Amino acid sequence: MQENIKEWYRPGSVDEVLNIIRSDQGIPYAGGTGLKNSPVAGLIDLRRLNLNYINENSSGKMIGACTHFNEIANYTWPDSRRILGQAAGQAASNPLRNLITIGGSLAFRPVWSNVPTPLLALNASVKAVGAQAAEYSITDFLQLKRSSKFFITEIDIPPAPGFGVYHRFARTRFDYSALDLAVYIEVQSGAIVLCRIAIGNAIPVAIRLINVENRLTGLSINDSQIPAIINAVEIKPGHNPNFSREFLLNMLRTELLRAFTKIREQVDAN
Numbered sequence: 001m002q003e004n005i006k007e008w009y010r011p012g013s014v015d016e017v018l019n020i021i022r023s024d025q026g027i028p029y030a031g032g033t034g035l036k037n038s039p040v041a042g043l044i045d046l047r048r049l050n051l052n053y054i055n056e057n058s059s060g061k062m063i064g065a066c067t068h069f070n071e072i073a074n075y076t077w078p079d080s081r082r083i084l085g086q087a088a089g090q091a092a093s094n095p096l097r098n099l100i101t102i103g104g105s106l107a108f109r110p111v112w113s114n115v116p117t118p119l120l121a122l123n124a125s126v127k128a129v130g131a132q133a134a135e136y137s138i139t140d141f142l143q144l145k146r147s148s149k150f151f152i153t154e155i156d157i158p159p160a161p162g163f164g165v166y167h168r169f170a171r172t173r174f175d176y177s178a179l180d181l182a183v184y185i186e187v188q189s190g191a192i193v194l195c196r197i198a199i200g201n202a203i204p205v206a207i208r209l210i211n212v213e214n215r216l217t218g219l220s221i222n223d224s225q226i227p228a229i230i231n232a233v234e235i236k237p238g239h240n241p242n243f244s245r246e247f248l249l250n251m252l253r254t255e256l257l258r259a260f261t262k263i264r265e266q267v268d269a270n
Helices: 014-022 069-074 082-090 102-108 116-121 138-142 210-216 225-231 245-269
Strands: 007-009 027-029 042-045 054-057 060-064 125-130 134-137 150-157 163-169 179-188 191-200
Touching: 014 027, 014 042, 014 125, 014 150, 069 082, 069 102, 082 116, 082 163, 082 179, 102 150, 116 138, 116 163, 116 179, 116 191, 125 138, 134 138, 163 245, 179 245, 191 210, 210 225, 225 245
Parallel strands: 007 042, 027 042
Antiparallel strands: 054 060, 060 150, 125 134, 125 150, 163 179, 179 191
């Protein structure tokens, strides 16, 4: 419970929000699920800014920062961007998914959020305004220091006509995930022409496995080298009270192998 709140703002425009942020009077929020341990004196409600939408343009899908996880999970995605919907639909509980927003999840990066991983695999970009106003690649955005001096307005995802797989590993359905991974691959004439592999939760910040992607690109989707490349994957998992680092590394390799099996099945079916 927040005990120090003195002001509650409900601005109707982005400029109003920025004026409040610049004067250090409050921090922005929408769903409010990430504010439990935030010592703040003022809150800026973003829900009047009309940032709750999923739209299409020539460059892909645009998702407003205040769009809730359940809206993303229940949306009919036309291609492999559906892995974002799968990640959102597996996070937290159903009541919380009706509150959690994609913008807040990226800004606060709570332990229940799985969305950075598929966004990395989908090569998304993040638009923000404020002290750090810019359009960032999702990779660059995840490296930014968390700050209340700016807020996210939109997440853009280019078309994903290839094949995608998302996996979340946790002890129970409602437990925080110990590992999640997203794989996106494009195949032409049986060869991998584009490969993105992202992992999260087992490490502090979700990342792409660039070296592994480079080794896989150019190979046949059925190449016998693929299992050996995957079994050589190395990461340094962070501390987890329930699973050893060795277990998480082995789980990653196992689930990557399964992901490639699923993708081969998808390629064969098409």
